[in-house]
Amino acid sequence: MTVPHDLQDPADHRSGLTNEQVIGQEELLAAARRRLDRGGGVLLHGPAGIGKSTVLRALAAEYAGKSRTVLRCSATESESHLPFLAIADLLGPVLDRVAGSLPTAQHTALEAALTGHGETVLQPDGHHGLALRLAVLAAFRALASEGPVLVVADDLQWLDRASTELLGFAARRINGSRVRMLCALRTESPDGLDVGTCLRGLPHDSEALRVAPLERAQISALLTRRGHRSLPRSTVRAIGAASDGNPMFALELGRAPGHRPYTGRQHRRPGRRRRRRPPPAAVVS
Numbered sequence: 212m213t214v215p216h217d218l219q220d221p222a223d224h225r226s227g228l229t230n231e232q233v234i235g236q237e238e239l240l241a242a243a244r245r246r247l248d249r250g251g252g253v254l255l256h257g258p259a260g261i262g263k264s265t266v267l268r269a270l271a272a273e274y275a276g277k278s279r280t281v282l283r284c285s286a287t288e289s290e291s292h293l294p295f296l297a298i299a300d301l302l303g304p305v306l307d308r309v310a311g312s313l314p315t316a317q318h319t320a321l322e323a324a325l326t327g328h329g330e331t332v333l334q335p336d337g338h339h340g341l342a343l344r345l346a347v348l349a350a351f352r353a354l355a356s357e358g359p360v361l362v363v364a365d366d367l368q369w370l371d372r373a374s375t376e377l378l379g380f381a382a383r384r385i386n387g388s389r390v391r392m393l394c395a396l397r398t399e400s401p402d403g404l405d406v407g408t409c410l411r412g413l414p415h416d417s418e419a420l421r422v423a424p425l426e427r428a429q430i431s432a433l434l435t436r437r438g439h440r441s442l443p444r445s446t447v448r449a450i451g452a453a454s455d456g457n458p459m460f461a462l463e464l465g466r467a468p469g470h471r472p473y474t475g476r477q478h479r480r481p482g483r484r485r486r487r488r489p490p491p492a493a494v495v496s
């Protein structure tokens with residue numbers, strides 16, 4: 212079967228595996244690596260803009276090299292009502308590889324979900340619902356039998372409900388197998404209840420790690436790296452304080468009118484500054 216093109220490969224800016232350099236977050240990265248090296252899953256959580264996707268992409272790029280298969284999805288709020296979308300993003304590109312290892316009923320159910328026909332033919336609690344759940348589990352197991360699998364899922368808070376259920380069903384049953392899960396979840400409060408709920412949908416040996424704010428010096432390094440080199444120190448300090456260490460807010464404040472990023476053109480060597488001309492004699496009374 213052919214999976215619709217727009218379901219095969221989510222746009223790179225949403226879930227791409229880039230080698231972007233992360234400023235700071237060493238402890239977080241170390242904790243995530245410790246967990247991932249033992250297998251299981253990592254759930255990065257924190258408020259909007261704190262750096263979850265940045266850390267997720269860095270870890271994904273690192274662990275992609277240690278994986279035979281990398282499956283990716285990145286949910287968006289505007290698409291969260293579309294059933295099976297995340298599962299289609301994750302398993303669409305590998306369906307042909309796993310098709311041979313699925314019993315017919317499971318294959319039919321998975322194909323229906325991945326081609327957008329799932330809504331009409333699948334009853335969540337009925338026979339097809341179970342076939343689909345088992346199909347997703349069997350697909351993960353088939354991939355894991357070929358080598359380590361890395362599942363990268365960003366913005367879990369917007370995952371469609373059908374995919375959340377399917378992924379949870381599979382994740383709870385693939386303990387001990389070679390499937391690593393690397394996920395990110397937006398939470399508004401530090402003790403967000405969503406973290407516990409979400410963790411229950413990941414493999415047993417998963418760990419929730421909170422993404423902490425950056426320190427002032429790191430915010431300053433971020434602003435410099437993003438071209439805000441000409442900001443006075445007092446402004447950088449003020450941005451550090453006002454942003455509370457949130458990199459996205461800091462960058463937004465840096466972009467505020469009057470804080471234009473450095474483009475190379477603003478720079479003038481000392482001594483080459485043009486002097487303001489004296490007003491014409493006629494207007495000097």
Ligand SMILES: Nc1ncnc2c1ncn2[C@@H]1O[C@H](COP(=O)(O)OP(=O)(O)O)[C@@H](O)[C@H]1O
Pocket residue numbers: 232233234235236257258259260261262263264265266433458459462
């Ligand atoms: N540790 C970091 N190092 C470098 N840039 C960062 C870091 N954390 C966040 N950023 C930058 O801040 C912005 C918001 O980060 P992002 O990862 O999208 O946040 P979140 O996914 O938590 O909403 C992005 O422009 C990102 O490049």
Ligand SMILES: [Mg+2]
Pocket residue numbers: 263264265365366
């Ligand atoms: Mg993000």
